[in-house]
Amino acid sequence: MKKIALVAQKGGVGKTTIAVNLAVAAQGAGIQTALFDLDQQESAVIWSDRRASEQPHVEFLTERRLAEALRAAEAQGFGLAIIDTPPAAGPQAYTAAQAADLVLIPCRPSLVDLDAIKRTAQLVKSAGIEAFVVFNAAAPGATTLLEDAAGIVRDAGLAVAPVVLRERSAYRAAWPVGKAVVETEPKGKAAGEISELIKWIFAHLKVCTPDVVK
Numbered sequence: 001m002k003k004i005a006l007v008a009q010k011g012g013v014g015k016t017t018i019a020v021n022l023a024v025a026a027q028g029a030g031i032q033t034a035l036f037d038l039d040q041q042e043s044a045v046i047w048s049d050r051r052a053s054e055q056p057h058v059e060f061l062t063e064r065r066l067a068e069a070l071r072a073a074e075a076q077g078f079g080l081a082i083i084d085t086p087p088a089a090g091p092q093a094y095t096a097a098q099a100a101d102l103v104l105i106p107c108r109p110s111l112v113d114l115d116a117i118k119r120t121a122q123l124v125k126s127a128g129i130e131a132f133v134v135f136n137a138a139a140p141g142a143t144t145l146l147e148d149a150a151g152i153v154r155d156a157g158l159a160v161a162p163v164v165l166r167e168r169s170a171y172r173a174a175w176p177v178g179k180a181v182v183e184t185e186p187k188g189k190a191a192g193e194i195s196e197l198i199k200w201i202f203a204h205l206k207v208c209t210p211d212v213v214k
């Protein structure tokens with residue numbers, strides 16, 4: 001079972017949005033997926049409660065119980081665990097990063113968010129795990145800004161994921177009905193971005209989906 005942690009010092013950058021959308025996309029690709037919510041606000045759990053589906057499996061946990069829950073999920077045959085964390089460089093984020101094979105750091109390509117990235121960079125470096133910044137909610141067409149933002153991220157010692165998620169209303173519209181963009185607008189641009197991101201993650205972590213095996 002592969003494990004991905006979503007970590008960022010800052011709130012409102014898209015950790016939970018990306019966590020639930022990746023979880024549904026991975027499940028849709030035939031990978032049994034569990035989403036562990038370490039945020040006391042339980043946003044992912046509330047989203048899941050609105051779904052008319054048990055999949056992906058979503059569960060609130062304290063960081064103390066994470067290792068045990070990951071072991072249990074692996075024993076039950078889950079192929080992927082996604083760990084959502086609260087907006088702080090606290091024990092939840094640190095424990096999640098340490099447990100993960102891959103850390104994703106969502107970040108809006110704005111100077112306010114880029115300033116906050118330095119502390120998140122320190123956290124993932126101290127956990128010693130491979131981490132990528134995922135630019136999220138980027139204004140459509142803001143190419144120069146993205147290039148500058150990528151430069152700042154690399155200077156902070158972090159890598160940049162090759163897929164950028166743009167500011168799109170589809171993400172906000174899917175949320176209150178407990179859905180993901182690949183379900184509400186499967187042919188839309190947001191769904192295309194999420195599919196690209198999960199494909200890149202699968203390739204990076206060497207996850208074989210049933211499609212790939214075929």
Ligand SMILES: Nc1ncnc2c1ncn2[C@@H]1O[C@H](COP(=O)(O)OP(=O)(O)O)[C@@H](O)[C@H]1O
Nearest residue numbers: 011012013014015016017137166167168171172
């Ligand atoms: N790419 C995006 N396009 C449009 N809205 C977004 C996007 N990503 C996140 N949002 C919105 O931003 C807000 C904060 O996102 P959320 O995932 O809750 O952040 P976090 O978990 O980091 O606090 C939510 O209202 C969400 O719908």
Ligand SMILES: [Mg+2]
Nearest residue numbers: 015016039043
């Ligand atoms: Mg959140």
